[in-house]
Amino acid sequence: MTTTAAAAERRPVTTLRDWLTRLADTDRLAVVKPGVSLRHELAAISKRLDGRKATVFPEPDGHPVPVVSGLVSSRGWIAEAMGVPESALLATFQHACLNPLPSREITDAPVQQVVHREVDLLRQLPVPTHNEHDSGPYVTAGLVITRNPKTGVQNVSINRCQISGPDRIGILILPRHTMAYYRMAEEAGEPLEVAIVVGVDPLTLLASQAIVPLDHDELEIAGALHGAPLDVVQCRTNRVKVPANAEIVIEGRILPQVREPEGPFGEFPQYYGPRDDRHVIQVDAVTHRRGALFHTIVGGALEHLMLGGIPREATLLGHLQRSFTGVRDVHLSLGGVCRYHLVVQIDKRNEGEPRNIMMGAFAGHYDVKQVIVVDKDVDIHNADEVQWAVATRFQADRDLLVVPNALGSKLDPSARDGISAKMGLDCTVPLSAHEMEFKRIRVPGEESVDPAAVVQPDASALLAALLGRNATASEGDSA
The missing domain is CATH 2.30.110.10 (Electron Transport, Fmn-binding Protein; Chain A)
Structure with a gap:
């Protein structure tokens, strides 16, 4: 086409x-x-x-x-x-x-x-x-x-x-x-x-x-x-x-x-x-x-953040996918001013791969100072999902990569004339983990529920009726 x-x-x-x-x-x-x-x-x-x-x-x-x-x-x-x-x-x-x-x-x-x-x-x-x-x-x-x-x-x-x-x-x-x-x-x-x-x-x-x-x-x-x-x-x-x-x-x-x-x-x-x-x-x-x-x-x-972030995402995604076939998507987070914090979603095949992806991302654009690598089940556009992955799949003593004294953004006030540290977080599940160790909980049928089809209108009247019936039933039991 x-x-x-x-x-x-x-x-x-x-x-x-x-x-x-x-x-x-x-x-x-x-x-x-x-x-x-x-x-x-x-x-x-x-x-x-x-x-x-x-x-x-x-x-x-x-x-x-x-x-x-x-x-x-x-x-x-x-x-x-x-x-x-x-x-x-x-x-x-x-x-x-x-x-x-x-x-x-x-x-x-x-x-x-x-x-x-x-x-x-x-x-x-x-x-x-x-x-x-x-x-x-x-x-x-x-x-x-x-x-x-x-x-x-x-x-x-x-x-x-x-x-x-x-x-x-x-x-x-x-x-x-x-x-x-x-x-x-x-x-x-x-x-x-x-x-x-x-x-x-x-x-x-x-x-x-x-x-x-x-x-x-x-x-x-x-x-x-x-x-x-x-x-x-x-x-x-x-x-x-x-x-x-x-x-x-x-x-x-x-x-x-x-x-x-x-x-x-x-x-x-x-x-x-x-x-x-x-x-x-x-x-x-x-x-x-x-x-x-x-x-x-x-x-x-x-408007300022979006115009800068989306072209960088496209560039970083292409850059990473050329070297790492397991990379599925990337996102420059709003909290990272759409420049500094990158989340990478991968279909993990090998241990050590997340660290290579971090280093590839740092090389892809000098602005990137933090990379979080997550599995394919994590919605990288949902900040709560990403933080959940950090909370439950990351340990600082084994999953943290720090690169000191690298080139970063001159507009980052925490840098020193553009010299910045880089941090990578591997928040992926170990390939050797037992199947149930990192199994996400799920309620069957949750995705197919249509609230409009099951929730009744006028909650106040319905609640009052329910409370009235419960009171009558309780009085009958006591008698």
């Missing part, structure tokens, strides 16, 4: 506006009263509704551009946007990563209906300030698109972008593909062309977080998720190509040899990323749709 045919059967969501309409039609969208403050109040409301409803904020602080938030705050919502059940979420994402569709360039795009060459970011865009100690307004849901100065191949990521002036943005760039492109440009004494794209559909957002080798354009993964090539258009002031149906694009250049203060900023571990001298974008133009929408992701909220 081709990617396109599969997507036709899936019927994925391909525009932000279609997704908002679906959320509204299913009572998962809240439209907030006009005039909410962009400083803290907007984020507070969005976070209070986190995971239950997405939010639309008309005229925030009187600005004509509405703000939207909380668009993909659960695994179920993301699977729904793909058109698949949750059980097929990772496989569908893996398939798209392995079968990208080249984008289709067009010349007349909705995202360029309005063009501002005189730039004043905070006047033209409603950029919120989220957390208490954030250093100012941040673009948090922008796809940062750059192009390899040598090959022209693009990269897509999401970076925190601080508004530092009317036409100036401070940006945190981690040591991955955007940094590699920037160093090529800086070594040549040139700025790196960049576009920040705000307001795309859920699947393009998710594709931006795919973990793929250098010179693999994530917009082509978005096309595969859509089942059709993504329409792109070249920016007005540089050669970067952006999604044609996006809401807003900020065009600019990452300046060579320039660093300015950026931060602090509330990050996904729910702590602040520190202030430091960071790279700087000089903004050359802003383009947008007529009646544009501005998407913001509240730092540390569910």
